[in-house]
Amino acid sequence: MTTVAPTRDSATAHAGPRRGGSAWWLYLLLIIGVILLVGPFIWMVLGSIKTTGELRQVPPTWLPKNPTLSNYTDLLDRLSFARFFLNSAIVAAAVTAGNVIFCSMLGYALAKLSFPGKRILFAIVLGTLMVPAIVTFMPLFVLVANLGLVNTHAGLILPFLVGAFGVFLMRQFIGGIPDELLDAARVDGAGEHYIFWRIVMPLCGPAIATLTILTFLGSWNSFLWPLVVANTEDMYTLPVAIALFATGQQETNVALLMAGSVVVILPVLIVFIFLQRYFTQGIAMTGIK
Amino acid sequence: MAWSFALPFLLLFTVFMAGPIMVALVTSFTDLRVTDIRNPLSVDFVGLENYLAVLGDARFQKAAANTAVFVLVGVPLTMALGLAAAVGLNQGIVRFRTFFRVGFYLPVVTSIVAIAVVWRLLLGTEAGLINGILAGFGIDGPGWLTDERYALWSIIAMAAWRNLGFLMVIFLAGLQTIPGDLYEAAEVDGANLWQRFKGITLPLMRPTLLFGAVITGIGYVQFFEEVFVMTEGGPLNATLSLALYAYDQFSFGNYGYTAAIAFILFLAIAMLTVVQFRLFRTEA
Structure with missing residues (x-):
């Protein structure tokens, strides 16, 4: 990891033609x-x-x-926007936790351990990035319906607890951790689980930050699945609520829609402005390899 | 040992990703309907019937044509704008660099549904901001989303607006791997700005451009939320996308039929990706 930083910096310093101002x-x-x-x-x-x-x-x-400010008070009083906000937050937090833990674990196995079928497994997982969401969502709906999870938080969360993007990101990053570090711990008698949780994960700060932000964002903004699974208002997430009010039968209240859109966008905006480095870093991490 | 790290992921992945893909493939050859949902194994195989019915449906053909236009115009447009922004920011801009980057990237992180709601109002025929500005210049703006001739183009413009920041960041990272000495040497040899862009930037950016084109293409083939919120596929199916068409069929309970559309969509993505790899292949 430390060997990467200087080359990047020097590349940046010479980036592009510059002649004075x-x-x-x-x-x-x-x-x-x-x-x-x-x-x-x-x-x-x-x-x-x-x-x-x-x-x-x-x-x-x-x-x-x-x-x-009456549009905002209306959102809370007349529509249960606090509830939609909470639903969005619960789903996004759970999905993010699942991705960070499970994708890091597989990422570690793929990067640092050897087992039969490793390459094929990685190829299959990556291949699913090309599968459109519309392919899986009908079988997923039948599955979730038969598990009795339609219109529950579990139904909204379970199908998205793991994803190919997280595996790719974590495998790339963990691959950059020097083997000597892990071997030294092994010599001292540390088990693989100890090494993973106490040595590897603490070194993955930037990658975990990026994965957390991108996964949370993806879940917060997701639409198709919650649209199908959340049937009653008390299970709506923010995007579903807004889309259904925007396209509903009753006369749409435009001002209320604008306020609702602000409520969806504002938290993301604040987080983005403070952590924008991690957004762009994540793209660079996965894109230019 | 390694399997204990892989197991939790594999379990969830098999049940919620790999399994459903296989089920969808099998279902696309059956007459599964919403009424069979409690007993999905009792369905009959109908061979290629769903696929033939889909391909023969006029609404599907319209949706496929719209999706093709959306991808073939939208991807190059978004890439050109993203590349222009990246090259602009890479010309030794020091002041406000972060401000520009944040500004350009802003639409990427915001909910597509919220953006579609705002743009629907922005593009409104009478009280919309854009026609309001046009009226200031004495121009009578059209119904951007209600006129069959403009609706799809308006959605393409919105998609390019939303996604160009994503490509800008990818392209910026790519530009920074090009050694500055190359530009300096070319400048000494008397190459002008355009010649340097064509002779150095474009060829060395091929892998990055390919990556951007593939990612954007996969996303654009599936465009859904924009038209769901802004036009519901109208007017007169002018903005009906393949994903929206599939979703409609799902709502009607035609699950086997939905699966067939989904796999046609999958095939389209695979084909597009192959074409892009050929298009951007680095000549040895």
Whole structure:
């Protein structure tokens, strides 16, 4: 691991042509790009404190004339948004814990232990990355229905406790841990489970952080499965609730939808801004190997 | 010993991933319906009947055409924008570098459902922000999502907007592995910006571009949430995607039929991936 860092840094230092300062037009283009990408979010946040009347107004406004928080109080009072939020959080936390533990364990076995069928197993697991979600979700639904888990947290969580991405990430990272370190522990009489939990896992901080963030995010934003498994309002996750209110039969309350979207996006946004290094690092970790 | 590390994963993987894939394959040759859900083994094999019925369905053909347009236009568009952003950020930008990176990446981390809700309002015919801005210039904007001629293109634009940041990060990492000396040598030889991009950046970025194209392609073939929330496949099936078509059939309880569509989708992904590998193959 320590041998990788210096080369990366020196590559960064020489990255791309640089001749003195950068051209102003480059900054201008980048600023226009950022405005186009971030603008809709600003419009959403401003829209969430407008009244429905103002949102339906022609021409549309940017700044709210009579800012109000009533959309947010309505989310809590009239719709059980606290419940949807809790459901999303429970499912995402459980799915993340499962992926971090089980994928790391298999990642360790694949990277540092030898057993028959290792290569084939890794190929099969990776191959499932290409299988579209729509292939498995019908058999999964039949299975979950027969286990009596439709409309339960367990039904929302179980099918996603493990995933190919986590195995790939952890195997790559654990592969970078020097064998000498593990052999030294073995000589001292440490068992494989002791080595894994006390030596390997503590060294996997960056990879675990990345896997945690990406898995939590994927689960928090997931839609198709909760849409099928959560049948009653008390089991809805946030995306399901919002999508069903947006496409429902009754007259949609646009302002409420904007506030709901803010509630889904805001926690992710805050986490992302503080931990953005891990998001991009995770992509680099898996992408450029 | 090693198996004790692999076992928990393998158990869950077999029950919830590998098993269901096999079951889906078998089911696609049966007449399984929602009414058989408690007794899935009592179904009859119907051979290729589901596949033939799917291929002959006009709605499937429309969905396949829409998905093809979405992928063939969307993937290159998103890649071009992502590459432009990455190259721009890689030109020795020092100030606000993190700010730009965070800004470009922001749409990637946010819920696609929430984004689709916001964009549906953004693209609204009358009270939508985009037509509001156009009206300021005296342009009468069309019904972006309600007009058959524009709906699919609007969704493609939204997908490119959402995903270009993801490719930007991948491409940035790829660009940083290109040694700076190469550019300096080319500059000494009198190569201009475009020649350096074409002669150095593009060839050395091939593996990274391939990775980006494959990941984006696999995602785009399955596009679903966008149209589920924004158009429900309309107007007149103009934005019906293969995944949405499969989901519809699942809702109707035609499980065998759904499985057949899913495997056609799987085949499309496999074929697309093979084509991309050929397209980006590094000439030895």
